[in-house]
Amino acid sequence: MRVPAPKISAAKLAQAQDDFLAAWGQMGPSWGISRTMAEVHALLYIGGRPMNADEVMDRLRISRGNASMTLRSLIEWGLVQRVHKRGDRKEYFEAEQDVWTIARTIIRERLRREILPVLATLYEIRDQTGDETAHAAQEGGGIVAPDVVAAHNQRLDRLLELVQMLDKLGERFVGSEGKGLRLAATVLSKVV
Amino acid sequence: MRVPAPKISAAKLAQAQDDFLAAWGQMGPSWGISRTMAEVHALLYIGGRPMNADEVMDRLRISRGNASMTLRSLIEWGLVQRVHKRGDRKEYFEAEQDVWTIARTIIRERLRREILPVLATLYEIRDQTGDETAHAAQEGGGIVAPDVVAAHNQRLDRLLELVQMLDKLGERFVGSEGKGLRLAATVLSKVV
DNA sequence: CTGGAGTTTCAGAACATCTTGAAACTCGAT
DNA sequence: ATCGAGTTTCAAGATGTTCTGAAACTCCAG
Numbered sequence: 001m002r003v004p005a006p007k008i009s010a011a012k013l014a015q016a017q018d019d020f021l022a023a024w025g026q027m028g029p030s031w032g033i034s035r036t037m038a039e040v041h042a043l044l045y046i047g048g049r050p051m052n053a054d055e056v057m058d059r060l061r062i063s064r065g066n067a068s069m070t071l072r073s074l075i076e077w078g079l080v081q082r083v084h085k086r087g088d089r090k091e092y093f094e095a096e097q098d099v100w101t102i103a104r105t106i107i108r109e110r111l112r113r114e115i116l117p118v119l120a121t122l123y124e125i126r127d128q129t130g131d132e133t134a135h136a137a138q139e140g141g142g143i144v145a146p147d148v149v150a151a152h153n154q155r156l157d158r159l160l161e162l163v164q165m166l167d168k169l170g171e172r173f174v175g176s177e178g179k180g181l182r183l184a185a186t187v188l189s190k191v192v
Numbered sequence: 193m194r195v196p197a198p199k200i201s202a203a204k205l206a207q208a209q210d211d212f213l214a215a216w217g218q219m220g221p222s223w224g225i226s227r228t229m230a231e232v233h234a235l236l237y238i239g240g241r242p243m244n245a246d247e248v249m250d251r252l253r254i255s256r257g258n259a260s261m262t263l264r265s266l267i268e269w270g271l272v273q274r275v276h277k278r279g280d281r282k283e284y285f286e287a288e289q290d291v292w293t294i295a296r297t298i299i300r301e302r303l304r305r306e307i308l309p310v311l312a313t314l315y316e317i318r319d320q321t322g323d324e325t326a327h328a329a330q331e332g333g334g335i336v337a338p339d340v341v342a343a344h345n346q347r348l349d350r351l352l353e354l355v356q357m358l359d360k361l362g363e364r365f366v367g368s369e370g371k372g373l374r375l376a377a378t379v380l381s382k383v384v
Numbered sequence: 385c386t387g388g389a390g391t392t393t394c395a396g397a398a399c400a401t402c403t404t405g406a407a408a409c410t411c412g413a414t
Numbered sequence: 415a416t417c418g419a420g421t422t423t424c425a426a427g428a429t430g431t432t433c434t435g436a437a438a439c440t441c442c443a444g
Contacts, residue, residue: 016320023313030306099354121215128208
């Protein structure tokens with residue numbers, strides 16, 4: 001006797017897709033993109049095919065303007081690309097399908113938009129209080145005791161060290177063409 | 193002739209601190225905590241000593257209520273601890289001073305609050321469309337062609353793989369007591 | 385028990401972000 | 415040049431988040 005083939009109806013598939021859109025949409029804000037952006041991206045990813053603005057609007061129940069702006073942001077992020085179909089004047093949009101590339105793209109953008117500016121600012125702040133360190137602390141020339149400044153600088157230096165490490169770590173992932181993240185995971189699992 | 197000692201005035205130090213508060217506050221939202229929370233944490237970190245609610249209020253110009261709720265959240269996150277001073281009825285708060293511990297705490301909390309729920313939801317969604325894969329695709333029992341379902345499942349599986357990896361990677365950092373992050377950085381820098 | 389310093393709570397105000405819808409724009413076809 | 419399908423822009427409105435301030439609460443001292 002034969003095992004019955006799984007019967008997946010169109011409705012069930014659509015339901016699974018909708019649940020996925022909701023889940024991914026929720027995750028979006030944690031990753032630095034808005035809920036709607038995440039949902040549009042999720043739709044294009046899980047759909048697995050290029051869609052035009054109307055399809056996106058109708059499926060997600062958002063306005064034309066919102067769809068347009070959101071798709072533009074996704075293109076700026078590098079998560080979505082425009083596609084043209086012969087004989088169709090509409091513009092189509094498709095999402096990158098390789099999850100590791102998606103991850104690298106997000107990391108690259110967040111480094112650029114969030115980590116680097118903070119790093120630059122931290123350097124500037126560090127410069128404001130000279131190169132006095134715990135070791136270099138000497139006779140009291142300042143109005144504030146040298147050791148207070150030294151402690152302040154130490155705290156800044158430790159933080160700078162951390163942020164620099166995060167930056168380098170991120171760039172390592174982004175830079176290595178292939179499966180950088182996968183490699184990292186493998187290495188880490190063997191080390192400890 | 194003698195090099196003059198750096199003269200850091202109290203005002204300059206305060207200025208550097210203020211700039212730091214602003215910079216760290218900006219970074220907060222990217223890390224999953226609000227701007228004010230990040231500023232309060234920054235103040236306690238850079239100050240390097242326990243402070244009471246009034247000091248926090250005055251320095252950051254926020255209301256008593258806001259200070260109270262923000263400090264409570266920081267304690268829930270595990271980034272700040274209560275301290276009692278003998279002979280003083282006020283409560284004092286101090287920030288963890290080890291930056292690696294801070295990083296681990298943030299990663300642990302974000303895993304727990306953001307990654308794990310999504311992971312659980314993704315599993316549920318994956319279950320909705322059976323175990324049909326590209327290889328198992330067979331005679332058309334469903335209303336939707338089996339290969340469509342198989343492709344959908346593959347996309348979900350690839351995403352699950354990625355999120356699982358992130359989760360494991362995070363837990364590895366959080367779990368290893370010592371300098372897990374530092375170790376990772378060293379390892380990564382040698383690999384590529 | 386009472387007074388008061390210190391803390392917490394929470395409804396409404398202030399602020400920030402996201403979304404809509406309609407007008408302006410683009411561009412190929414006729 | 416004109417038409418019209420398709421797209422983009424943006425001011426106003428809707429929604430969501432954070433903050434304030436005052437009242438309620440806690441708890442110790444006298």
